[in-house]
Amino acid sequence: MADKVLDWLLEEENPSVRYLTLSSLMDRSEDEAEVMGAKEAIMSIGVVPTLLDLQNEDGSWGKPERFYTDKYRGTVWNLVILAEMRADPKNERVKKACEFILSCSQEFEQGGFSYTQSAKTKTGLPSGVIPCLTGNMVYSLIRLGFIEDKRVQRAIDWICSYQRADDGIEEPPSGKLYERYEACWGRHSCHLGVAKALKALAAIPDDRRSESVREKIEQLVEYFLLHRIYKKSHDLEKVAKPGWLRFGFPLMYQTDLLELLEIFAELGIKDPRLEDAIRIVANKRNNEGFWKMQNSFNDKMLVAVEEKGKPSKWLTLRALKILKFYDEL
Incomplete structure (x- = not known):
């Protein structure tokens, strides 16, 4: 890991990357003054304070009822x-x-998250519950301090109960939940639903994972191992998701090989079936030691995050964490 790359990641203009570089790449203690200073700066410099300044009084952004759409x-x-x-x-x-999204998006009875709201109850409409959204919201709520909340625990239970990891089956499960959207619940599990569910459960601290969470993580991990993350499981010579080889951040409901490998590294999983994916990450490093942003939602988000085609601190941080864990640096 070149000093110039590390110095670049530690620049103060991006306190989130600085904090994560210190804590998760350099393994510095959360109690150290430099780490605490970087963490505190997240709320005063850059994307986070800019985004919060655009927030509505009720905790939403834009038109409250269009929270997903x-x-x-x-x-x-x-x-x-x-x-x-x-x-x-x-x-x-x-x-x-967090309270806003829990009140208007979570479906009351089973705990999944819906992309639309019931006109009657003002909570998530059951017919709009989808797996990628549920995974994204559980991940976000855990990261933002709501893991103890009973509503989040119900959403975790929803993932453990309903998130599938089927690799092509003749007869998908029956029931209203599975009959709503072919793309989400058809014969083959939705890759994005599996990805975001795994991301959510991986965010639960190890000592807080129930037996059902551990079992579900194993299922979701094996699903991606069968696919070597990005290939067709039944023909490993073919790429199932070519877009996943173009790295970006943030990914919203999408994912890519880099995000998934970071999750695998955080879970401590080493498996020969990951070798090809790791090699792809290593080969995307340019001569200066950086990874470039290849996929971006800039101009679609309220606040721009880095620049497409330019070296990306977020991607470089993720890639270095992966290569460090897999001893490829």
């Missing part, structure tokens, strides 16, 4: 950004955003 400016998407950036869970505006 206003891509990528509505409340759902901004909550994902706040979580990725490690916004302070104790901040009142952050808490308000």
